[in-house]
Amino acid sequence: MLSGMHPMHPHDGPLTRLRRSHEQSVLELLRKYGPLSRAELGTRSGLSRTTLYDIVAGLVTSGAVVAGTPYVEARKRGRPVEKLSLNPAAGEAVGIDFARRAVHVAAVNLAHEVVGSASEGHTGELSWPERVDIAVRLLDSLTTRAPAEVEAGDGGSGRAQAVHLGALRAIGVGVVGPTTDPGSESAHAQGIDGLPDLLRKRFGVPVLLDNNTRLAALAEAVWGAAADSGDVLYLRLSHGVGGGLVVGGALHRGRYGLSGEFGHITVDPAGERCECGKTGCLETRASLDAVLRRYREAGGRADSPADFLASATAADRPALEVLARVGSEVGQVLAAVCHAVGPGVIVVGGELAQAGDALLAPVEQALRQHLMPLACHHVDVRRATLGEAGSALGGIALVLHETPLLTHYPQPVSEENA
Amino acid sequence: MLSGMHPMHPHDGPLTRLRRSHEQSVLELLRKYGPLSRAELGTRSGLSRTTLYDIVAGLVTSGAVVAGTPYVEARKRGRPVEKLSLNPAAGEAVGIDFARRAVHVAAVNLAHEVVGSASEGHTGELSWPERVDIAVRLLDSLTTRAPAEVEAGDGGSGRAQAVHLGALRAIGVGVVGPTTDPGSESAHAQGIDGLPDLLRKRFGVPVLLDNNTRLAALAEAVWGAAADSGDVLYLRLSHGVGGGLVVGGALHRGRYGLSGEFGHITVDPAGERCECGKTGCLETRASLDAVLRRYREAGGRADSPADFLASATAADRPALEVLARVGSEVGQVLAAVCHAVGPGVIVVGGELAQAGDALLAPVEQALRQHLMPLACHHVDVRRATLGEAGSALGGIALVLHETPLLTHYPQPVSEENA
Numbered sequence: 001m002l003s004g005m006h007p008m009h010p011h012d013g014p015l016t017r018l019r020r021s022h023e024q025s026v027l028e029l030l031r032k033y034g035p036l037s038r039a040e041l042g043t044r045s046g047l048s049r050t051t052l053y054d055i056v057a058g059l060v061t062s063g064a065v066v067a068g069t070p071y072v073e074a075r076k077r078g079r080p081v082e083k084l085s086l087n088p089a090a091g092e093a094v095g096i097d098f099a100r101r102a103v104h105v106a107a108v109n110l111a112h113e114v115v116g117s118a119s120e121g122h123t124g125e126l127s128w129p130e131r132v133d134i135a136v137r138l139l140d141s142l143t144t145r146a147p148a149e150v151e152a153g154d155g156g157s158g159r160a161q162a163v164h165l166g167a168l169r170a171i172g173v174g175v176v177g178p179t180t181d182p183g184s185e186s187a188h189a190q191g192i193d194g195l196p197d198l199l200r201k202r203f204g205v206p207v208l209l210d211n212n213t214r215l216a217a218l219a220e221a222v223w224g225a226a227a228d229s230g231d232v233l234y235l236r237l238s239h240g241v242g243g244g245l246v247v248g249g250a251l252h253r254g255r256y257g258l259s260g261e262f263g264h265i266t267v268d269p270a271g272e273r274c275e276c277g278k279t280g281c282l283e284t285r286a287s288l289d290a291v292l293r294r295y296r297e298a299g300g301r302a303d304s305p306a307d308f309l310a311s312a313t314a315a316d317r318p319a320l321e322v323l324a325r326v327g328s329e330v331g332q333v334l335a336a337v338c339h340a341v342g343p344g345v346i347v348v349g350g351e352l353a354q355a356g357d358a359l360l361a362p363v364e365q366a367l368r369q370h371l372m373p374l375a376c377h378h379v380d381v382r383r384a385t386l387g388e389a390g391s392a393l394g395g396i397a398l399v400l401h402e403t404p405l406l407t408h409y410p411q412p413v414s415e416e417n418a
Numbered sequence: 419m420l421s422g423m424h425p426m427h428p429h430d431g432p433l434t435r436l437r438r439s440h441e442q443s444v445l446e447l448l449r450k451y452g453p454l455s456r457a458e459l460g461t462r463s464g465l466s467r468t469t470l471y472d473i474v475a476g477l478v479t480s481g482a483v484v485a486g487t488p489y490v491e492a493r494k495r496g497r498p499v500e501k502l503s504l505n506p507a508a509g510e511a512v513g514i515d516f517a518r519r520a521v522h523v524a525a526v527n528l529a530h531e532v533v534g535s536a537s538e539g540h541t542g543e544l545s546w547p548e549r550v551d552i553a554v555r556l557l558d559s560l561t562t563r564a565p566a567e568v569e570a571g572d573g574g575s576g577r578a579q580a581v582h583l584g585a586l587r588a589i590g591v592g593v594v595g596p597t598t599d600p601g602s603e604s605a606h607a608q609g610i611d612g613l614p615d616l617l618r619k620r621f622g623v624p625v626l627l628d629n630n631t632r633l634a635a636l637a638e639a640v641w642g643a644a645a646d647s648g649d650v651l652y653l654r655l656s657h658g659v660g661g662g663l664v665v666g667g668a669l670h671r672g673r674y675g676l677s678g679e680f681g682h683i684t685v686d687p688a689g690e691r692c693e694c695g696k697t698g699c700l701e702t703r704a705s706l707d708a709v710l711r712r713y714r715e716a717g718g719r720a721d722s723p724a725d726f727l728a729s730a731t732a733a734d735r736p737a738l739e740v741l742a743r744v745g746s747e748v749g750q751v752l753a754a755v756c757h758a759v760g761p762g763v764i765v766v767g768g769e770l771a772q773a774g775d776a777l778l779a780p781v782e783q784a785l786r787q788h789l790m791p792l793a794c795h796h797v798d799v800r801r802a803t804l805g806e807a808g809s810a811l812g813g814i815a816l817v818l819h820e821t822p823l824l825t826h827y828p829q830p831v832s833e834e835n836a
Contacts, residue, residue, distance in 0.1 A: 021439055022464060046440060046469035048460065178792065231673040245758065252665060254760020255649035256796040261757040264790040266750065276790040332684065336751070337758040339679040340663065342672020372682040372694040374596065378674040 022055045035083035095395025096135045097174040097212050105138040106392035116142040117389035128195045172395025174212030182210040182257045208398050215394025217244025218251045222397045224386040226345040233343040237352035241283040265333050282333050286326050294322045312355045324362045331366025349384030440473045453503035513813025514553045515592040515630050523556040524810040534560040535807035546613045588623050590813025592630030600628040600675045626816050633812025635662025636669045640815045642804040644763040651761040655770035659701040683751050700751050704744050712740045730773045742780045749784025767802030
C-alpha cells in the first residue's frame with residue numbers, strides 16, 4: 001500500500017477537500033457506531049459545532065443521513081435528543097454495462113450487497129435511447145419499489161418506467177473502447193455521444209464512465225475471484241483481448257486512459273496484422289476468432305466459439321492442443337506484465353476462460369516458466385467468477401470509489417493480515 | 419488520477435487517521451496562508467477549539483510548527499495574539515543510498531529544494547557501521563550547522579560527527595535487492611541486518627527503506643526527467659537491469675514488493691541463463707556486462723564498460739551496432755510494459771544511458787514499432803537527469819510521501835492542466 005497519499009479530484013480546492021474529508025468522517029462514524037446525536041458526533045469527530053451542523057445539514061439534504069425521531073434519554077431530563085443515522089433507503093448504487101451486443105445491469109444496497117443483476121442481448125444496432133430503455137427496464141426488474149413516471153428523454157420512450165433508487169448518488173457505466181478522462185463525469189469514448197446526457201436526464205444523477213473491461217477487472221477485485229487481494233491483473237479473452245490492473249484496491253488507468261491493453265503486446269513480430277494496426281499482437285492469437293481459426297487449421301470442426309468450447313469440454317484432442325498453444329503464449333505475456341507490476345492474483349475471464357483448466361493449466365505453466373523464480377510463489381492464477389455481470393458490478397465499484405459519499409465499500413482483506 | 423481514495427497505513431484505526439487528517443489540514447493551511455493565529459486556524463479548518471489546540475500542541479512538540487512572538491494587532495486592544503507558522507528549521511529530510519560500491523546522500527530544506535548531494539565510492543567490502551560513517555560524514559558536509567556529539571553506534575566510530583537536522587522526521591534509505599514491506603520502518607532486504615537499527619541510533623528518527631532502483635524512479639518523477647508527469651516508467655541499465663513504476667505520483671510497489679523487474683522479462687526463451695535462475699532475461703542482453711560481451715563478440719575491444727562507452731561516443735561502428743541491437747530488445751520489452759501500464763514518460767537511466775541517442779534512438783524506434791498505433795503519441799522517452807544521486811533523492815521523496823507530517827512535496831504538474 002502506498003500509505004499517506006491522498007489523491008484528490010484534480011480540480012478541488014483545499015476547502016472543498018476539507019469539506020469532503022469532514023463528510024467522510026461523519027459518515028464513517030455513523031457507519032461504525034450506528035445512530036449518534038450531533039453532540040456525540042461533535043465529540044468523536046473533533047469538528048466545531050458550526051462546522052458539524054453545516055456538514056450534517058448537507059448530508060441530510062442529500063438524503064445520505066436521516067434524523068431519527070427525537071427521544072428523551074431514559075435517565076436524563078430536558079430537550080429530546082435527535083439521533084442521526086445513515087439513511088437505509090439511500091446509498092444504493094447501480095452499474096450499467098453497454099456491451100457491444102448486450103446491456104447488463106446490477107444494483108447494490110446500502111450495505112453494498114449485490115441486490116441483483118440482469119442482462120438482455122440485442123443485435124448491436126440499437127440506438128442509445130433504445131439501449132438506455134433496456135437498462136431502465138432491467139433495473140426496474142431489480143427493485144421492489146413502485147415505479148414512478150419521469151420525463152421522457154430525448155428520443156426515449158415516454159412510457160418506460162423510471163427506477164426509483166432513493167438517494168442514488170451516481171451511476172457507473174461501462175462502455176466499449178478506450179476512454180478519455182475515465183472514471184469521471186467528463187469521460188468520453190468514441191461513438192457514445194449523447195449517452196451521458198441521456199442517462200443524466202433519465203436518472204437525474206452524475207454518470208461516471210469507464211472502459212467496460214477495466215470495470216470488470218475492478219469488480220473481480222472487489223466482489224469476484226480476487227476479492228481477497230487488492231492487487232489484481234485481470235485478462236479477458238473474448239472477441240477482443242484486453243484487461244485491467246487493480247493496484248492497492250483501486251483501478252489503475254494509465255496516463256492517458258491506456259492501460260491493461262494486454263491484447264496488443266507483441267507475441268510474434270512476424271505474425272499476423274492486428275486490428276490495432278501492428279502485427280503479431282496477442283489478440284491475433286488468443287481472441288475467440290483467432291482460437292477458432294487455429295482450431296480449424298488444426299483440423300477441428302466448429303462453426304462458432306461455442307462449438308469450439310464444447311469440443312474442448314469433450315476433450316477433443318485438436319481443441320486441447322490449440323488451447324495448450326494459446327495458453328503458453330498467454331502465460332508468457334502475463335509473466336512479462338507480472339515482472340513489471342507484481343500483482344498478487346491473475347484473474348482470467350471472458351468466454352475462452354470457460355475452457356477451464358484446459359486453458360488455465362498451460363497458462364500457469366508458461367507463466368511460471370517465464371517468471372523469475374523469486375516471483376513464482378507470489379502470484380495466483382484464477383478463473384473469473386462474476387460472468388457477464390462483471391462490468392456492471394464494476395460500474396458500481398466505480399461509483400463507490402469515486403463519489404465522496406460512498407467510498408467505503410468493504411475493503412478487500414489483506415492476504416498478509418488474513 | 420484515482421480520486422476519492424484514501425489509502426491508509428494498514429494498522430491505523432479511524433481515530434489515528436482522523437488525527438493525521440487534522441494535522442494535515444493544519445499544516446496545509448499554514449503552508450498556503452503563512453502564519454495564522456489559533457482563532458484563524460479554527461475558522462479555516464472547521465476544527466473545534468479543543469481539537470485544534472490539541473493538534474497544534476502536538477505539532478509544536480514535534481517541532482513541525484513554531485509559535486511566533488505574540489503581538490497585539492494594530493487596531494485592536496486586548497491580549498496579544500500568538501501566530502503559528504511552519505518551523506523554518508524543521509522538515510528537512512535526508513536520503514541515503516547504500517549502493518553496492520558507493521554511498522550517496524542528499525538533503526532538502528523545508529521548501530523541499532535540494533540543498534545538495536554527495537557521494538563516496540568504496541570497495542564493496544565495508545561493514546554497515548563503516549558505510550553509515552561515510553553517510554554521516556557526507557551529510558555533515560552538506561549542512562552548515564555546527565556539528566554536535568552523539569553517542570557512538572554499535573561498532574561505529576565515536577569520533578564521527580553527527581548531522582544536526584532540526585526536526586528531521588525520518589530518513590529514506592535505498593538498498594540493493596528486493597525489499598519486503600518496502601517504504602516502511604519494518605522494511606527488510608537480504609544482507610542488511612542491523613542497518614536500520616544503526617541508523618535509528620545515529621539519527622534518532624524513523625528509517626524508511628526501499629529498493630534503491632525504485633527510489634531512483636520516484637526521484638526522476640519528482641525532481642528529474644519526468645518531473646512534469648506523475649506516471650513514469652523508469653528503466654536502469656547498469657550492472658543489473660531493473661526499474662520502477664510511478665503511478666499517479668506515487669511509487670508502485672506490487673503485491674509483494676516485486677515490481678519494476680523489467681530486467682527479468684523474457685526476451686529469448688532459448689537465450690542464456692540469468693542470475694535469477696531462468697533463461698533469456700533482458701538482463702542477459704542489456705546489462706553492462708552483457709553489452710561488453712556482445713561488443714567483444716562483434717570484434718570490439720574494451721576492458722571495461724567505460725571503454726565501451728568511450729568507443730560508442732567515438733562512433734565506433736561495432737559499438738553502435740551493439741547498441742542498436744540492445745536498444746531494439748529494450749524497446750520491445752518497454753512496449754509490452756507500456757501496453758499494460760500506460761505511463762506518460764519512460765526514463766532510461768544507469769551507466770548505459772550515457773551512450774545517449776546511440777542507445778535511445780533504437781529504443782524509441784522499437785518501442786513505437788511494438789506499440790499499438792493509438793498509444794504511440796502518448797509516451798515520451800527521456801534520459802534520466804539525476805545521475806548517481808537519484809536513489810538518495812528518492813529516499814527523500816519516500817520520506818516526504820510516507821510520513822504524515824511531510825506529505826506535501828511539490829506536486830508534479832499535470833500535463834493536461836499545463
